[in-house]
Amino acid sequence: MRRKDKEITDPSHIEKILERAQVCRLAMVDGSRPYIVPLSFGHAGDCLYFHSALQGRKIDILRSNPEVCFEFDLVDALIENDKPCNWSVKYQSVIGFGRVEFLEDPDVKRDAFRIIMAHYSGQEFAFSDEQLRSVAMFKVRMAEISAKQSGF
Numbered sequence: 001m002r003r004k005d006k007e008i009t010d011p012s013h014i015e016k017i018l019e020r021a022q023v024c025r026l027a028m029v030d031g032s033r034p035y036i037v038p039l040s041f042g043h044a045g046d047c048l049y050f051h052s053a054l055q056g057r058k059i060d061i062l063r064s065n066p067e068v069c070f071e072f073d074l075v076d077a078l079i080e081n082d083k084p085c086n087w088s089v090k091y092q093s094v095i096g097f098g099r100v101e102f103l104e105d106p107d108v109k110r111d112a113f114r115i116i117m118a119h120y121s122g123q124e125f126a127f128s129d130e131q132l133r134s135v136a137m138f139k140v141r142m143a144e145i146s147a148k149q150s151g152f
Contacts, residue, residue, distance in 0.1 A: 008147035021072035042116035066100040090151030098140035
C-alpha cells in the first residue's frame with residue numbers, strides 16, 4: 001500500500017468494517033473484460049458467503065473463472081474545502097482476493113444462508129429444502145486482504 005499512514009492492519013478493526021458493511025462488490029473476469037456486481041453477503045472467519053439465482057451471467061463467469069476480487073466501504077462524510085482539489089471523503093475500505101467455491105450440500109447451504117441473514121438481521125431463520133434448491137450459494141475464502149481509511 002502506497003500510503004502506509006492510511007493502512008489498517010488491526011484484524012479487529014477490519015472485522016468491524018465487515019460487520020458494518022451493507023454491500024460487497026464482487027469483481028470477476030469475463031474473458032478479457034472485468035465485471036463487478038454489488039451483493040448482499042455474510043461473513044464468518046475468513047469466508048464470505050453469497051446467494052444468487054441459479055443461472056445468469058455472474059454464475060456463468062464464476063463457474064468458468066472462480067478467481068475474484070472483493071471490496072467493502074463505509075463512507076462517513078464528504079469533506080468540503082474552498083479549493084476543489086482539496087475535497088475528500090472520510091471512509092474506511094477493505095479490498096481482497098479469493099476463490100469462489102459453490103456450496104451444494106443442503107446443510108452447508110443452510111448454514112451459509114443463516115450467516116447471511118444474521119449479518120443483516122441478527123436473527124435466526126429456518127430454510128426449507130425447496131428454498132435451498134432454488135438458489136445458488138457460494139463462498140469466497142479471503143486469501144489476501146488489505147484495508148485503509150482516510151479522514152480518521
